[in-house]
Amino acid sequence: MSVSVAGRRGRPATEDVGVDEELLGIGAFAARARLSAKALRLYDRLGLLAPARVDEATGYRYYRAGQVEAARLVALLRQLDMPLARIARVVDAPDGAVAAERLAAYWTDVETRHAGQRTLAGYLRGRLSGRSSEMYGKFEVDTVDVPAQVLITESRHVLADELPAWIGAALGRLEEAAGECGGAAGTPFVAYHAEVSMESDGPAEACVPVADEAAARAWAEGRGRARGRSYGWSRRSGWPVPGSPRRRWRIRRSWPRSRRWRSG
Missing domain, CATH: 1.10.1660.10 (Multidrug-efflux Transporter Regulator; Chain: A; Domain 2)
Structure with a gap:
């Protein structure tokens, strides 16, 4: 009311x-x-x-x-199990047509993933029931040539349960960065450089094709310079870097600190 x-x-x-x-x-x-x-x-x-x-x-x-x-x-x-990062892109779309396109792109990713899982489930059923030899005969491998593309990418070692959220967030960041690189020039995709499962963490690489190669190189170099400055500071400060770096975003509080546990 x-x-x-x-x-x-x-x-x-x-x-x-x-x-x-x-x-x-x-x-x-x-x-x-x-x-x-x-x-x-x-x-x-x-x-x-x-x-x-x-x-x-x-x-x-x-x-x-x-x-x-x-x-x-x-x-x-x-x-629809849409990650919050991709929901934000749908909600922030300038109009309904763009929002619908972003939803369609997400659902295409979902259907592709489900198709792969369905095939894997069928293979596992056959293997567990002793019909593995029959299942192997149903797989066909095709090789196709595709045109060269200029890509901006983001890689990460990630386990299977973390993969959907990471893909949504990574592609969201890359699609935003594509605006600095002449705009997206094709369908985003994910490349797997090793197995991603509950035991193996890849790595996986989120990729977005872009139109302007020079701008894409400048974007990548800018990211590299920022990382280089971080390593330089670490060396100058006498802090060794024993492993992979992390990126951390600070989020400003949106509620009064002294009253953050109120029900409203």
């Missing part, structure tokens, strides 16, 4: 009551959107669905009734 927050502690006395009457508390909004308050707080922190207003004194969140459709869209995309 709609609530008026005029007169609540911490709200300006000059607040427009007409606007406030359109706001829903997080509990009422969660009920309409069929999401939990915990999920709404997570989506706020990730930038997927920001509240219309946050009370500065209490940290309590308020949403507009018009945001219900966006909240339900996020919930439906989660039912």
